[in-house]
Amino acid sequence: MKPFPETPIIKIEELYGREGEVSQLRRLVLEKKRWVAIIGPRAVGKTSLARAFATQYSSATGKPAVYSNFAGIHNFTEFVERFGLDVMNLVHENKLKLRRVSLGIKFFEAVLEREKNIPIAPRNPAALFDEVMRALPEGSLLVWDEIQDMRRERNKLLAALWRLHNVLAEKRPIIIFTGSAMGLFKKLLNPEYDDYLYGRAPVRVDVEPWDVQTGVEFLKRGLLAAGNVDFSIDELREASIKLGGFPGYLSSYGRGRIDGLTHRRALKNAHEEAVKRAMSELRSFVRLRPQREYQRKVIALLNAMGEGVSRPSSLARLSGLTEVSVVNTLETLLEMGIVEKESKSKVVSIYRFKYGFYQEAALRIRA
Ligand SMILES: Nc1ncnc2c1ncn2[C@@H]1O[C@H](COP(=O)(O)OP(=O)(O)O)[C@@H](O)[C@H]1O
Ligand SMILES: [Mg+2]
The missing domain is CATH 1.10.10.10 (Winged helix-like DNA-binding domain superfamily/Winged helix DNA-binding domain)
Incomplete structure (x- = not known):
């Protein structure tokens, strides 16, 4: 395995230092059948945790997992389109077999088959959402990433979730929400809105950055695996402290070192990336x-x-x-x-x- 990949971790064996979080998810999702909200700042490793867990869930249970990224989605119609297409893509790749073929499924099939995927606006997104949900096999796991961006029609999504609890009841899919605790997410976690979720609001799992020592060990392991970097533990300690123990920024530092940058340069670049990503997170916070x-x-x-x-x-x-x-x-x-x-x-x-x-x-x- 190549150390410090630029993309989120998908295999559980490659997920470093999250054993506690994984067993917490296993307990909540497998034993208690609860919905879960994975919360934390950018680059802390939310997507990696959710995806690696979903992959493991699929191979352990034989049930499908559907990952959707809702970054930049503004309203419920866009939400349903994104989700429907993610489901249909898995069907096309033979990774998911639907329980039934309905008009809703045919709709997404048609969208997928159109050249360049030009979206056709669905007339009744709520009905489409319900149909896709009913078509999913029992025990499906859905990962809904970055849902905080949805600014408009939040109540339509909450109502759709309410229908899932109410109509599909025990047959409803398991959902892992991930994102930042703002906007829609705040609403989802707020007991005031619990009515919408039929008294079953998602259980919150906070993802924290690593402590200094874990950060050092993560860097050391990856750099030793790469084999071409002359580093000192003091350097890794400085990087772990300055980058706040965030896996994403530590990985970026590690990639810099493997690419031949000096400690100073690699740390400066990773820190600059952290500031830029933090600015973009604060900007979306302001724009809500x-x-x-x-x-x-x-x-x-x-x-x-x-x-x-x-x-x-x-x-x-x-x-x-x-x-x-x-x-x-x-x-x-x-x-x-x-x-x-x-x-x-x-x-x-x-x-x-x-x-x-x-x-x-x-x-x-x-x-
Ligand atoms: N537990 C982990 N083990 C190894 N690498 C990780 C881990 N968590 C995150 N990373 C790395 O950090 C980067 C950012 O993680 P990501 O899961 O995208 O964070 P978030 O979703 O919180 O923004 C990913 O590209 C991944 O390579
Ligand atoms: Mg993410």
Whole structure:
């Protein structure tokens, strides 16, 4: 196996240091038949964990697993199209046998067969969604990645999930949601919306970056396997600390070293990638707010946090947001796993970014 691949891990044997998370998933999905939400910041390894688990699930049970990536999907129609085509692609590759062929299935078949995959807008996406679900074999596992992006028609998706619980009941597929704890995801996890999910909201599994030592061992193992790199443990320790123990950025550092870069250069490149990816995550966080004016204030709040301001009262003054909105925003960033909170007294808490590259990203982000 080539160390530090650029794409997510798909085989369980290649998934490093996630034994705890995998057995937690096994317990929830196989024993309790629960839906799961895998939450964490970018590059922490959510997709890898979900996909490696899904592959193992498939080979252990003989049931199909369908992976869908919903990054950039805006509404329910696009959601159903993406999902339907992912299912049909597996059917075409002979990796999935449907239980029945319905009009909905024929619809996606037709879309797939059209040249260049030009989408035909479905007239009733909710009915199509239900038909595809009924056609899936019992025990299917669905991985729904990056669902937080869906800004419009969230209630249509929640209603569709409610129908799954209500109509298909025990025959419903198992779903692993992954993404960042913002937008639709917040809603999905919020007990207020539990009605939609028939009292069966997904169980949250947080994916944390590795500690310094695990990061060092991960790098050491990969670099030794590559065999062409002269490295010291101090260098790997510095990389593990600076890159916050994020598998994605550690891998990028490792690839740099294998490609012949010096420690300094490889670390600088990986850190720069981390800042850029953190900026794009913070930008999607800002864009979830509909009004421009509000977006500008959230950016001002992030800029101030980038400068090191940590008190909600000061952040409110500097951003023009009310202190209540400041605290709500900070609490979402806390949920997303990128800031930490420290209680200063019974009434005052301060918030700081957990990782240097998020602080740098917050400083650089502009309206
Ligand atoms: N447990 C792991 N073992 C080895 N490599 C990993 C692991 N988790 C993530 N990676 C590497 O890090 C990169 C980013 O991981 P990914 O799963 O895409 O993160 P996320 O979905 O959280 O953004 C992947 O390309 C993968 O190669
Ligand atoms: Mg991912």
